[in-house]
Amino acid sequence: MSAVTSWLQNVTASCSTVFEGLSITFSHFFRKPYTVEYPDRMETRVQDTLPFRYRGMLEVDLEICTGCLACERACPIECIVIDAIKDKATGQLMINRFDIDLAKCMYCGLCSEPCPTGSIHHTREFEGSDYSLESMMRRYIKFPVAAYKPKKTGEDDPEIIPVLERGMRFLDEFAQPAAKPASGTTSSSGTTSSPGTTSSPGTTDPGSGTG
Amino acid sequence: MSVELEIHDSQGLPTEEMTLNMGPQHPSTHGVLRFIVKADGEVMRRAIPDIGYLHRSIEKIAEKVGWHGFMPYTDRVDYVAAMACNQGWAMAAEQLAGIEVPRRGEYCRVIAAELSRICSHLLGVGAMGMDMGAITPFTHALRERDMIMDLLEELCGARLTFNYMRIGGVAWDLPHDFVEKVSHYLDHLEPVIEEFNQLLGYNRIYVKRFADVATVDADMAIAWGLVGPNLRGSGVDFDVRRDLPYSVYEDFDFDVPLGSGEMGSIGDCWDRYIVRMREMVESIRILRQALAGIPEGPVIAKVARNFKPPVGDVHVKIEAPRGEQSWYVSSDGSEYPHRVHIRTGSFTAMGIIDRLSRGLMIADLVAVIASMDIVAPEVDR
Numbered sequence: 001m002s003a004v005t006s007w008l009q010n011v012t013a014s015c016s017t018v019f020e021g022l023s024i025t026f027s028h029f030f031r032k033p034y035t036v037e038y039p040d041r042m043e044t045r046v047q048d049t050l051p052f053r054y055r056g057m058l059e060v061d062l063e064i065c066t067g068c069l070a071c072e073r074a075c076p077i078e079c080i081v082i083d084a085i086k087d088k089a090t091g092q093l094m095i096n097r098f099d100i101d102l103a104k105c106m107y108c109g110l111c112s113e114p115c116p117t118g119s120i121h122h123t124r125e126f127e128g129s130d131y132s133l134e135s136m137m138r139r140y141i142k143f144p145v146a147a148y149k150p151k152k153t154g155e156d157d158p159e160i161i162p163v164l165e166r167g168m169r170f171l172d173e174f175a176q177p178a179a180k181p182a183s184g185t186t187s188s189s190g191t192t193s194s195p196g197t198t199s200s201p202g203t204t205d206p207g208s209g210t211g
Numbered sequence: 212m213s214v215e216l217e218i219h220d221s222q223g224l225p226t227e228e229m230t231l232n233m234g235p236q237h238p239s240t241h242g243v244l245r246f247i248v249k250a251d252g253e254v255m256r257r258a259i260p261d262i263g264y265l266h267r268s269i270e271k272i273a274e275k276v277g278w279h280g281f282m283p284y285t286d287r288v289d290y291v292a293a294m295a296c297n298q299g300w301a302m303a304a305e306q307l308a309g310i311e312v313p314r315r316g317e318y319c320r321v322i323a324a325e326l327s328r329i330c331s332h333l334l335g336v337g338a339m340g341m342d343m344g345a346i347t348p349f350t351h352a353l354r355e356r357d358m359i360m361d362l363l364e365e366l367c368g369a370r371l372t373f374n375y376m377r378i379g380g381v382a383w384d385l386p387h388d389f390v391e392k393v394s395h396y397l398d399h400l401e402p403v404i405e406e407f408n409q410l411l412g413y414n415r416i417y418v419k420r421f422a423d424v425a426t427v428d429a430d431m432a433i434a435w436g437l438v439g440p441n442l443r444g445s446g447v448d449f450d451v452r453r454d455l456p457y458s459v460y461e462d463f464d465f466d467v468p469l470g471s472g473e474m475g476s477i478g479d480c481w482d483r484y485i486v487r488m489r490e491m492v493e494s495i496r497i498l499r500q501a502l503a504g505i506p507e508g509p510v511i512a513k514v515a516r517n518f519k520p521p522v523g524d525v526h527v528k529i530e531a532p533r534g535e536q537s538w539y540v541s542s543d544g545s546e547y548p549h550r551v552h553i554r555t556g557s558f559t560a561m562g563i564i565d566r567l568s569r570g571l572m573i574a575d576l577v578a579v580i581a582s583m584d585i586v587a588p589e590v591d592r
Contacts, residue, residue, distance in 0.1 A: 076280030108283035
């Protein structure tokens with residue numbers, strides 16, 4: 001008798017708890033769906049909804065690279081290779097080579113931290129699949145360029161000012177976003193906090209450094 | 212390895228035990244795990260864990276990449292809860308060099324680590340359901356986990372390999388409306404945890420699968436060196452955060468949930484499940500206090516790029532989601548650590564499976580692995 005009772009109790013308990021669970025599942029028919037149909041049915045590109053600090057593919061603004069090799073030294077896996085040699089004739093520091101092996105890079109962000117001008121920084125681009133390993137090597141320099149020299153009086157070249165401002169924004173925003181809410185507030189979606197940067201980092205082609 | 216057991220069937224005829232292979236590629240083993248199962252029909256005589264498939268020699272890498280450069284590698288020790296490993300490494304290096312972390316930095320660390328703990332436990336309990344054949348709770352758990360990962364992505368720019376902490380503090384301060392966002396999320400999470408218990412935890416079928424299976428009593432748990440939720444599931448009242456406080460955990464008021472044998476006996480699989488669920492509630496309590504009490508100030512102390520701690524060695528313990536994680540770091544005064552050793556919770560949990568599996572059904576092996584919340588890369592490092 002007791003065996004039958006406990007069997008029946010088990011059956012009723014199983015059924016009732018299963019229906020309890022099913023009621024929760026059923027309630028999800030009336031809740032907001034969380035699914036995101038990546039990539040083709042998104043309202044905005046995923047890259048534009050990512051937070052500003054997102055560590056995507058690396059990008060270098062060669063106009064403001066000082067050739068200080070801080071990023072090369074900080075990289076734990078040596079995926080950045082820079083050749084900077086002082087030109088004997090002009091006395092200027094020339095950068096002959098600036099390669100980033102994106103296949104090796106682990107997107108840790110250690111290189112962008114010590115950069116004094118924000119020249120090397122992460123974009124919000126992450127779709128990096130390619131057909132060969134060679135094409136993952138980003139060579140930023142075709143002809144040697146002179147390294148950027150910060151001026152004591154402040155930058156006055158109108159072509160470099162916007163690039164430098166953008167670089168410094170990367171540094172500021174990473175360091176103290178609480179102190180500098182740059183411009184505007186975050187959007188209501190709750191996943192993005194990218195004040196005033198929707199145009200610059202995500203959309204630039206990483207291979208377009210000045211040659 | 213060889214258990215020579217004379218087995219006789221009911222007529223007294225000698226038979227052989229069956230040797231089965233489970234893994235390394237198996238949908239219900241978390242990561243690349245392999246078990247050699249010696250079975251007599253449905254009943255296991257032994258399940259011998261075979262580890263080493265995910266060995267990446269992370270400890271050796273530390274000797275080659277230097278103090279700052281090792282931080283991203285610690286993310287890969289336990290990728291489900293990378294924040295805890297970050298903290299362990301940072302704390303070890305700080306203790307060696309005697310660096311004082313600013314208070315705000317410590318609070319940032321606690322917030323990040325507790326979010327990461329909830330994240331890890333959600334995956335753990337979700338996977339427990341999935342291993343028992345309940346797919347829906349897994350999707351619910353992953354949905355919540357994804358929202359936490361969105362928050363952490365905003366905080367440190369990555370969803371899994373955070374690399375958020377640095378020697379001397381944390382890399383970046385909280386984004387400007389992060390506190391509101393997290394408190395808003397915690398309000399949302401609290402009812403979800405209750406709902407999750409209703410959906411999975413108190414489900415009769417689930418309870419029957421988990422209760423009284425693979426019971427570990429307190430003495431056995433201590434003898435086999437279980438740590439974290441697995442230890443507390445057996446009723447041993449020990450939590451590194453409370454008993455050997457590090458960081459700023461002294462400031463917070465929280466309970467340590469223990470297994471009490473509600474559905475079966477103390478230390479069964481269901482106890483290990485419910486301890487994780489209750490720990491999430493405690494993490495929410497800690498997070499609320501941390502968010503309310505976060506002080507102003509810098510988040511990182513000044514540490515030289517060319518960081519060279521003095522000669523010596525240090526042993527740091529932290530409470531990672533998978534239990535006490537200890538870091539032994541030895542320095543010879545150079546810019547590279549002399550030796551690093553990491554002791555993780557999954558390793559001992561993996562060790563006890565051999566003992567627990569004797570006499571269990573083959574189907575219950577999955578329940579044991581799931582309830583121990585074993586993450587394969589953490590076993591091998």
